[in-house]
Amino acid sequence: MDLSVQQFRTKAEQEFLDLYTKAEKTLPGSKNPFVADLRKNAIATYARLGLPHRRIEAWKYTDLRAHLEDVYPLATPHRGTIGTNELEAALGKAIVAFSAYRLVIVEGELREDLSDMSALKDAGAEITSLAQALETPPAWLKETLSKAGPREDDAVFALNTALMTGGVTLRLPKGLTLDKPIHLIHLDGTGDPASMVTRNVIVAEEGTSATILESYGSLGMKELQRNAVTEIEIGDKAAIHHIKFQREAVETTHLGIWLATIGADARYDAFQVSTGALLSRNQIYVGFDGEGSSTEISGACLMRGRQHCDTTLIVEHRVPACVSRELFKVVLDDHARGIFQGKVIVAPDAQKTDGKQMVNALLLSETAEFDSKPELEIFADDVVCGHGATSGQMNEDLLFYLESRGLPEAEARAMLIQAFVGEAFECIDNETLREAFSGVSADWLGVSLE
Amino acid sequence: MLEIRNLHANVDGREILKGLDLTLPTGEVHAIMGPNGSGKSTLAYVLAGKDDYEVTEGSVTWNGVDLLALDPTGRAVAGVFLAFQYPMEIPGVATMTFLRSSVNAVRKARGQEELSTPDFLRVLKEKAKDLNIDVEMLRRPLNVGFSGGEKKRNEILQMTLLEPSLCVLDETDSGLDIDALRVVADGVNALRSPERSMLVITHYQRLLDYIVPDRVHVLSDGRVARSGGPELAMELEKSGYAEFGGEATAA
Ligand SMILES: Nc1ncnc2c1ncn2[C@@H]1O[C@H](COP(=O)(O)OP(=O)(O)O)[C@@H](O)[C@H]1O
Ligand SMILES: [Mg+2]
Numbered sequence: 088m089d090l091s092v093q094q095f096r097t098k099a100e101q102e103f104l105d106l107y108t109k110a111e112k113t114l115p116g117s118k119n120p121f122v123a124d125l126r127k128n129a130i131a132t133y134a135r136l137g138l139p140h141r142r143i144e145a146w147k148y149t150d151l152r153a154h155l156e157d158v159y160p161l162a163t164p165h166r167g168t169i170g171t172n173e174l175e176a177a178l179g180k181a182i183v184a185f186s187a188y189r190l191v192i193v194e195g196e197l198r199e200d201l202s203d204m205s206a207l208k209d210a211g212a213e214i215t216s217l218a219q220a221l222e223t224p225p226a227w228l229k230e231t232l233s234k235a236g237p238r239e240d241d242a243v244f245a246l247n248t249a250l251m252t253g254g255v256t257l258r259l260p261k262g263l264t265l266d267k268p269i270h271l272i273h274l275d276g277t278g279d280p281a282s283m284v285t286r287n288v289i290v291a292e293e294g295t296s297a298t299i300l301e302s303y304g305s306l307g308m309k310e311l312q313r314n315a316v317t318e319i320e321i322g323d324k325a326a327i328h329h330i331k332f333q334r335e336a337v338e339t340t341h342l343g344i345w346l347a348t349i350g351a352d353a354r355y356d357a358f359q360v361s362t363g364a365l366l367s368r369n370q371i372y373v374g375f376d377g378e379g380s381s382t383e384i385s386g387a388c389l390m391r392g393r394q395h396c397d398t399t400l401i402v403e404h405r406v407p408a409c410v411s412r413e414l415f416k417v418v419l420d421d422h423a424r425g426i427f428q429g430k431v432i433v434a435p436d437a438q439k440t441d442g443k444q445m446v447n448a449l450l451l452s453e454t455a456e457f458d459s460k461p462e463l464e465i466f467a468d469d470v471v472c473g474h475g476a477t478s479g480q481m482n483e484d485l486l487f488y489l490e491s492r493g494l495p496e497a498e499a500r501a502m503l504i505q506a507f508v509g510e511a512f513e514c515i516d517n518e519t520l521r522e523a524f525s526g527v528s529a530d531w532l533g534v535s536l537e
Numbered sequence: 538m539l540e541i542r543n544l545h546a547n548v549d550g551r552e553i554l555k556g557l558d559l560t561l562p563t564g565e566v567h568a569i570m571g572p573n574g575s576g577k578s579t580l581a582y583v584l585a586g587k588d589d590y591e592v593t594e595g596s597v598t599w600n601g602v603d604l605l606a607l608d609p610t611g612r613a614v615a616g617v618f619l620a621f622q623y624p625m626e627i628p629g630v631a632t633m634t635f636l637r638s639s640v641n642a643v644r645k646a647r648g649q650e651e652l653s654t655p656d657f658l659r660v661l662k663e664k665a666k667d668l669n670i671d672v673e674m675l676r677r678p679l680n681v682g683f684s685g686g687e688k689k690r691n692e693i694l695q696m697t698l699l700e701p702s703l704c705v706l707d708e709t710d711s712g713l714d715i716d717a718l719r720v721v722a723d724g725v726n727a728l729r730s731p732e733r734s735m736l737v738i739t740h741y742q743r744l745l746d747y748i749v750p751d752r753v754h755v756l757s758d759g760r761v762a763r764s765g766g767p768e769l770a771m772e773l774e775k776s777g778y779a780e781f782g783g784e785a786t787a788a
Pocket of ligand 1: 548549553571572573574575576577578579580
């Protein structure tokens with residue numbers, strides 16, 4: 088391996104390379120030359136880049152190299168039973184009760200016995216486990232996997248490509264409208280600390296319409312390092328809602344990437360809520376490839392203790408006349424740290440772009456910290472772009488108003504926090520899902536909602 | 538009975554109430570008048586327990602209960618209700634949800650049974666109708682985009698629902714046209730009862746034509762400067778607050 092660029096590696100940086108060397112021959116698709124090449128190139132990219140650290144602008148507030156001391160071995164799949172009780176403990180009642188086509192990924196492996204594979208196939212979707220798809224990848228999958236983009240300079244993405252073991256590939260054929268959301272449930276296991284590297288590849292062809300919910304929860308594994316990537320291609324005139332809920336155990340390191348490309352006259356709405364993990368970095372890349380499309384990227388993170396949650400968005404307006412909206416709500420208690428980075432790139436041709444971004448933070452303690460960094464790179468002249476960020480404490484006057492109406496202080500605070508994040512939850516179109524998510528913030532606050 | 542004795546209170550380290558004495562017997566309605574800045578709203582906030590109003594001396598008891606020892610929630614449970622001069626707007630909190638939560642919180646704390654959603658809605662609809670409040674308005678976020686009159690009617694609606702025993706109304710008449718004033722006054726009068734006391738704070742005599750008080754107190758520089766019957770309000774209407782440190786024009 089070429090070591091000329093990076094002189095020095097930390098223990099964890101070296102351990103990732105060792106992990107690859109050890110697993111190379113047994114990773115899914117290792118016998119397929121296309122997949123083997125893809126992984127080789129990816130690990131070389133990683134070896135060149137090393138882990139991201141604070142002197143890299145995009146990782147200024149989240150020093151992954153300093154955070155990761157050790158790298159855990161790849162998870163060995165869990166065979167235990169996982170029933171409603173386990174799911175509810177991992178994700179909360181509201182999200183589990185929600186009716187959907189379930190696909191359950193445990194310790195990096197798609198558990199077909201727990202998943203609604205045949206129902207989803209009957210509904211018209213093409214669904215395969217990633218592991219299986221990598222053995223003999225179809226042409227469309229090869230095409231998606233070999234596209235450029237952030238693959239070139241994102242070490243986390245490169246590690247994912249090199250080490251991905253599980254996840255799903257999902258194709259929604261032209262014109263398909265799904266009657267129920269798809270719920271991709273990602274769980275850890277119950278054993279020793281492990282790494283889980285998953286990849287979901289979703290192609291939503293022309294005119295399709297679907298809601299895809301990804302949830303991440305813990306069954307009680309000692310410690311988890313998660314690297315989870317979802318690539319999604321949205322065809323012309325398609326309308327996709329993509330939702331993520333992360334409430335992993337508080338020791339977890341969660342590295343998540345969503346990579347979306349959008350065709351013409353299409354709509355992609357992304358929504359993410361995080362309450363779990365010790366350190367989480369959620370990157371969302373959205374690129375417009377067809378005119379007349381729009382995206383709304385929104386969400387909330389609710390953090391306490393020493394949790395650190397970084398949301399980094401990059402929206403690329405590569406063609407004219409597209410609309411992007413970003414709205415995030417960040418609630419931080421104790422020593423928690425929240426980061427929001429939002430970059431909007433408007434290419435020279437992308438006239439009539441309309442891009443707006445807003446992030447609001449609510450600090451519940453003096454020791455919580457919030458940083459935001461908007462970046463607008465605009466190379467076209469006829470555009471409307473804007474961003475805003477606010478950070479403040481609980482409004483004591485509002486609190487007094489509620490208390491004077493007999494609400495106990497804790498309940499009044501919870502009501503105001505819910506109202507604060509609620510504005511982002513409004514972005515969820517599906518009403519039952521929106522209600523399930525108000526349960527999420529209540530759950531975080533430790534209050535019960537009627 | 539509300540008994541306020543030698544009440545001193547600071548805001549931002551500055552003394553605003555400077556030895557206020559007031560007795561409000563159960564079942565009576567007393568008006569508090571006085572020039573702007575005399576401390577009327579401060580008194581209201583001190584009674585309701587707002588944090589940044591620091592009581593430095595004196596006592597306040599309601600039916601023998603030491604109000605100053607209770608937090609705002611405790612005071613609401615004990616029967617205190619403040620209708621705000623400027624009701625807060627709270628985006629993201631649906632008015633209806635808020636009303637039901639607070640009614641049930643108070644009922645629970647008072648040892649009463651909580652209202653089921655259908656029961657609550659029935660009561661709500663009835664009371665809203667009396668106050669000319671469109672139930673559709675209650676589906677909107679609390680006070681957000683409400684007109685001045687709607688906010689004040691919403692305050693009276695809350696007062697009706699929470700069944701307080703001590704009502705403090707801070708300039709409930711400000712910003713109301715004559716029709717709205719009548720509706721609000723009717724709502725307040727409907728709550729008058731031998732078990733309930735009211736403190737009606739107003740700068741103008743006009744409201745007292747509709748809510749006729751048993752007694753009138755004039756506040757000046759943080760103290761009760763003068764007390765009298767309803768005729769005192771009429772007198773102030775003519776003479777203004779000049780002798781109480783206010784502007785010379787008629788109130
Ligand atoms: N929150 C506050 N911060 C600073 N000063 C205040 C505050 N509230 C009231 N004051 C001051 O206290 C005095 C009395 O105000 P207030 O009680 O509102 O009078 P009124 O209601 O009789 O017009 C005024 O001088 C006012 O400026
Ligand atoms: Mg006032």
